[in-house]
Amino acid sequence: MLSQIIFTVLFLGAIILFTVNVRxxxxxxxxxxxxxxxxxxxxRLRTMLLVAFGQKKMxxxxxxxxxxxxxxxxxxxxxxEMLEIIIDGIAGTHRVFSGMGSFYNFLIAxxxxLALSVLLGCIIFLIRRxxxxxxxxxxxEMASWPKTDANLILIMEVLLMSAFLLMNAADHKLQLAGAENYTQGGSFPISAMLVNLLPDSIESLIIIERAAWWFHIIGVLVFLNYLxxxxxxxxxxxxxxxxxxRLEPKGKFPLMDSVTTEVKAMLDPSFTPTPPSEEPLRFGAKDVADLSWKSLLDAYTCTECGRCTSVCPANITGKLLSPRKIMMDTRDRLSEVGKNIDKNGSFQPDDKSLLDSYISREEIWACTTCNACVEACPVNIDPLKIIMELRQYAVMEESQAPGPINAMFGNVENNGAPWKYSPSDRANWAKS
Structure with missing residues (x-):
């Protein structure tokens, strides 16, 4: 009964903590x-099934x-199998689903x-890394915590799968020995190979099986909250x-509603703009609250795999830009804003912003807008959208852009083209 109470308290505590953090x-x-x-x-459902479930882009x-x-x-x-472990932990039973017979044997096998495949996969990933x-x-951007985080996850998965196989090996040997309370059930093609490495003492086997059982379930609950x-x-x-x-072609840039409204108001005297919202109108984005919720979801979804940065032509040529860093910086700033809200009840200005405090001007202007990062991402994250909105803020709110871009803006305004030549001289190259 004591173990059931301890298990129930740990399980409910882990679920409550996870729920609070997810909220x-x-x-x-x-x-x-x-x-x-x-x-x-x-x-959208088709995209999710192909890309997330089917891992098509991987x-x-x-x-x-x-x-x-x-x-x-x-x-x-x-x-x-966690469902069985949870029921066993709360009810004090052992392998409660073993009554399913041959189907249960198939499941455990x-x-x-699968546990072996996870174990080998994680070991290979650790070697590659x-x-x-x-x-x-x-x-x-991959120093310190990000590097440690990646290794911790792989090590945790190795330990969890090892505990699972060790638990099954001890359980299998206890079943063979006819130990009390150890229900006959399950097929153990992998853990059976470990049986000879375990002691013959019933008491020792029970200690090993229970220790592995508790390590596995507590490890899963810790992993859940570590996520x-x-x-x-x-x-x-x-x-x-x-x-x-985004379902539109990657090369199609979305129109800015704020700019569209201004243009329509200038060209059409009968146009009636929508009433302004309570939020101040801002062109582009300076901080995370100026980005769309989807860009913030992108930031939390990023797994830091580096596929985006590895195909970025700006990064390959030695420029400062790393699309992965753009997403990591956005997530870090968003987490900082969240902690500010937790502390003060509402966001209090902290003299920081995503642009400049986290992402530099040099980074955003190094981007060639080629969409290689968007194409490469296994889960359809869009770093380019964030980069473009930071650029829009710099140009349209602050009138700050690199010299060559300002020159191009002047040429477009005066000559109707990015070049400094008069429109009447455009065809001169063909005269000879």
Whole structure:
């Protein structure tokens, strides 16, 4: 009874803490500007199924894609057994679903093979990251916590899968020995190989089985709450993020409603603009609250894989821009704003902003707007949208742009083209 009480308290505490933290993340995302992404639901569902569930874009790099698929499917499916563990923990039973007979044996055998695939996949990922030093896992933004975070996640998954297999091995040996309270049930193709490594003493086997059982369940509950402060949050957010993806062609830039309204008012005397909202009108974005909620969802979904930065032509040529850093900076600033709200009840000015405090002018103007980062992202994150809105603020609110761009603006205004030549001289090149 004591173990049941302890289990129930830990389980409920973990769920409550997770719920509180998730509510904060949802609140932070809602700080962004409204944006309608509810059109074409069938196309959106198809995108989510292909990109999030099917991991379609991952397979542009087949080897890591296959490894990731093993880890993804294994970790998700194997946690179905958590339902049995939770019922056993609360009710004090043991393998409560074993009455399903051969189907239960099939499930446990499947879980063991999946656990092995997760274990091997995570070990290979650790080797690629820490021994082979795959280039895209590194960069100025990937020092300190981001580097530690990635390794912690992989190590936690290795430990959880190891505990699961050790628990099954001890359980299997206890079943063979006819130990009291150990229900006969399950098929153990992987953990059976570990049986000879375990002691023969019933008491020792029970200690090992119970220790592994508690380590596994507590580890899963800790991992659940670790998700909300780590890059691994994409496990949950990849699905809504891909569902709310932009459906228009990537090269099509959206119109700014504020600019469209101004132009219509100038060209059409009969045009009646919509009443202004309570929020002050701002062109572009200076801070996270100026971005759309979808851009903020993008920031929380980023898994820091570096595929965007590895294909960025600006980054490849040595410029300061890293699309991954853009997303990480946006998330860091959003988290800082959220903590400000938690502390003060509402956001209090802190003399910081996303532009300048986190993302420099040099970074945003290094972008060639080629959309390579958007195309490469496995979960349809759009760093370019954030970059363009920061640029729009710099130009339209502050009138601050690099010299060559200001020259181009002047030429467009005076000559109707980006070049300094008069319109009447445009065809001179063809005269000879």
């Amino acid at each position: 904060k993340i949802i609140r932070n995302i809602k700080l962004g500007r409204s944006e309608d992404r509810s059109d074409k639901p069938s196309e 397979f542009k790099r087949p080897i890591p894609a296959i490894l990731h698929l093993f880890v993804y499917l294994g970790f998700v499916i194997i946690n179905i 499947s879980f063991e093979w 820490n021994i082979l030093h795959v280039k895209r896992f590194f960069g100025t 909300v402060v780590s890059k691994h949050l994409h496990i949950l957010l990849a699905f809504p993020n891909t569902y709310f993806s």
